[in-house]
Amino acid sequence: MNAKKLFITTLIVFFALINGILFSKDLVLEVWKNRPTYLAAFNNPSDACSILRSTPANARKAYHYFLSDLERRIPANETMTILTSRALPIIWKEYFEAIGRYHLYPRYFGENGMNKDHLLLIELDPKVEVRGFESCLQTPNFRLFSRPGKCYFKNMTL
Amino acid sequence: MTFFELLLPIILGTLIPIIFGMIFLFRTATFGSLERWPLAWGLGTGFLTYGMFLGSMVGINFLIAFLYELGILLMFFLFFIRHHKTVQPNTKILKVDWLVGILLLISGINLALITIRSWSGMHTIWDHWAVWAFKAKIYFLEQRIPFERFFYDFPAVWGNWDYPHHVPLLDAWYATCAGFWNELFVRMVPVIFLGMLCLFLFGTLARLTTPLAGATVILLLTSMKSLKKFTEGAILEPVVLFYYISAFILILRSQKETSPFLILLAGVMAGMGAWTKNEGVAYALMNAVCLLAIYSNKDRWKALLIYMAGMIPVILPWWILKSWMGLKNVLINNEVILAAAQNWYQYDLGRVWEALVVFFLIDKTLLGIWGLFLVALCFFPFNFLLREQRVILLSIAMQLSMILLFSFIDRTPLFLDDAFQRLFLAPSILTMLYLASFFKKEEGPCS
Numbered sequence: 272m273n274a275k276k277l278f279i280t281t282l283i284v285f286f287a288l289i290n291g292i293l294f295s296k297d298l299v300l301e302v303w304k305n306r307p308t309y310l311a312a313f314n315n316p317s318d319a320c321s322i323l324r325s326t327p328a329n330a331r332k333a334y335h336y337f338l339s340d341l342e343r344r345i346p347a348n349e350t351m352t353i354l355t356s357r358a359l360p361i362i363w364k365e366y367f368e369a370i371g372r373y374h375l376y377p378r379y380f381g382e383n384g385m386n387k388d389h390l391l392l393i394e395l396d397p398k399v400e401v402r403g404f405e406s407c408l409q410t411p412n413f414r415l416f417s418r419p420g421k422c423y424f425k426n427m428t429l
Numbered sequence: 430m431t432f433f434e435l436l437l438p439i440i441l442g443t444l445i446p447i448i449f450g451m452i453f454l455f456r457t458a459t460f461g462s463l464e465r466w467p468l469a470w471g472l473g474t475g476f477l478t479y480g481m482f483l484g485s486m487v488g489i490n491f492l493i494a495f496l497y498e499l500g501i502l503l504m505f506f507l508f509f510i511r512h513h514k515t516v517q518p519n520t521k522i523l524k525v526d527w528l529v530g531i532l533l534l535i536s537g538i539n540l541a542l543i544t545i546r547s548w549s550g551m552h553t554i555w556d557h558w559a560v561w562a563f564k565a566k567i568y569f570l571e572q573r574i575p576f577e578r579f580f581y582d583f584p585a586v587w588g589n590w591d592y593p594h595h596v597p598l599l600d601a602w603y604a605t606c607a608g609f610w611n612e613l614f615v616r617m618v619p620v621i622f623l624g625m626l627c628l629f630l631f632g633t634l635a636r637l638t639t640p641l642a643g644a645t646v647i648l649l650l651t652s653m654k655s656l657k658k659f660t661e662g663a664i665l666e667p668v669v670l671f672y673y674i675s676a677f678i679l680i681l682r683s684q685k686e687t688s689p690f691l692i693l694l695a696g697v698m699a700g701m702g703a704w705t706k707n708e709g710v711a712y713a714l715m716n717a718v719c720l721l722a723i724y725s726n727k728d729r730w731k732a733l734l735i736y737m738a739g740m741i742p743v744i745l746p747w748w749i750l751k752s753w754m755g756l757k758n759v760l761i762n763n764e765v766i767l768a769a770a771q772n773w774y775q776y777d778l779g780r781v782w783e784a785l786v787v788f789f790l791i792d793k794t795l796l797g798i799w800g801l802f803l804v805a806l807c808f809f810p811f812n813f814l815l816r817e818q819r820v821i822l823l824s825i826a827m828q829l830s831m832i833l834l835f836s837f838i839d840r841t842p843l844f845l846d847d848a849f850q851r852l853f854l855a856p857s858i859l860t861m862l863y864l865a866s867f868f869k870k871e872e873g874p875c876s
Contacts, residue, residue, distance in 0.1 A: 284641065302546065312548070
């Protein structure tokens with residue numbers, strides 16, 4: 272039994288070591304390759320999810336500014352993945368499908384072969400009940416997130 | 430604002446619960462110093478969020494609730510000091526050889542890189558933000574849980590309102606310490622729990638088996654792709670696993686060391702798991718079955734009673750409130766179970782196997798662990814196994830049965846893949862514990 276125990280424990284340690292080194296190597300390479308993104312986020316943690324706030328009075332203005340800003344900044348040949356909370360998708364889906372350049376995934380992103388060039392996360396303020404497009408625009412706060420290093424709204428003032 | 434400007438509230442917000450927990454463990458000599466810290470963290474955060482929750486129920490804000498808790502702890506502390514007996518601390522010094530050192534070093538690198546990616550990488554999973562984080566923000570802004578607004582302000586928001594509140598309250602606690610909201614607080618909590626789980630496992634296994642076993646297990650743990658993914662996505666898996674695994678180990682230890690305190694502590698930790706996520710309830714019940722299995726007839730029901738005395742008070746207030754508010758479980762409820770039972774013939778076992786294979790192919794570490802587990806099962810006959818090993822096997826069997834049951838109840842492909850990835854973590858860690866038990870010095874089989 273002791274020989275069996277020695278064999279199995281050696282096997283476990285050997286597997287853990289090799290597997291751990293390979294896993295670690297992949298992580299180190301990934302972090303090293305994307306170090307500007309990580310450094311940017313460390314320098315400004317709140318920018319990791321850049322937040323745009325708007326007041327009811329200028330929500331409509333903010334919305335149009337936001338879309339025209341997107342149109343301007345994203346090259347025409349690139350697509351964009353939009354992620355929203357489940358309360359919101361229909362409203363945005365209609366709009367983005369109409370534009371034809373965007374596609375919407377209400378639940379996940381970064382998976383299923385979605386475009387990773389530009390990711391945007393839109394979350395409606397949970398305090399607000401969503402009934403339609405207008406109520407979305409009247410939202411006291413809606414939050415727009417973007418990927419670190421791709422903060423579209425960093426310098427936007429409302 | 431830079432990351433370093435957030436360090437003070439993060440350190441403060443982490444140290445306060447640890448100090449709280451340390452007061453509860455003040456007079457216990459049953460833990461080494463490496464286990465004491467994670468246990469204190471688990472207990473302390475639980476005590477903190479429990480107080481915040483009860484405070485919200487009676488309409489007081491977080492700060493007042495915190496002051497009440499401080500007062501209660503002060504009384505505890507004075508009581509302990511007054512009745513202080515000299516307790517021999519566990520000062521066993523671990524001897525770490527070069528191999529253990531290398532394994533620990535790689536684990537540390539993995540953990541550090543997971544931390545960097547969690548704190549500054551892009552979001553990869555949406556659930557946390559949709560279900561937990563936005564609640565945390567509301568609670569922070571309101572400085573209490575606004576239960577009354579669940580019905581009026583949030584009826585159209587998909588937020589799984591039946592979920593318990595431990596982690597949103599902990600996120601809100603960090604924001605309260607800082608005095609402002611930052612998404613980093615939300616990203617940080619699962620990482621800290623993963624670190625604490627590693628510390629707890631290493632401390633326990635190094636003391637009870639060998640340091641090599643402890644180092645091997647935490648290296649495997651920090652190399653798990655699924656766990657990394659959930660940690661980086663700020664999903665609560667590391668939190669619920671921390672509570673489940675620590676409760677399980679405490680149960681195993683309680684029988685060997687004949688300590689009712691360990692059973693009580695296991696009950697509290699299991700209750701905390703249920704106070705973190707709904708599947709924590711299932712985990713707590715599985716631990717109760719393990720408790721019944723490991724104790725002999727004479728002590729069985731007494732042990733169960735002590736365990737329940739630790740677990741039930743933790744989760745009962747939320748259950749009562751949930752039932753009073755009429756919040757039913759979103760994912761698993763009577764209608765879902767009934768529909769699954771009525772359409773039993775639609776159950777596609779092939780789809781389940783497919784999800785399982787895909788899952789194992791994605792995460793090579795788990796493939797290796799389960800492979801080694803099967804080899805160990807073939808090598809060592811059941812009658813050779815120690816009592817603890819048999820209980821671990823029982824727990825793995827229960828976990829696998831639960832996964833199968835879940836796949837029967839909720840057959841949506843998306844949820845099936847998701848559930849497999851989440852639910853397979855607990856039995857995978859149990860298989861690691863099973864494998865680690867072979868590092869232990871020779872003991873006779875159980876009678």
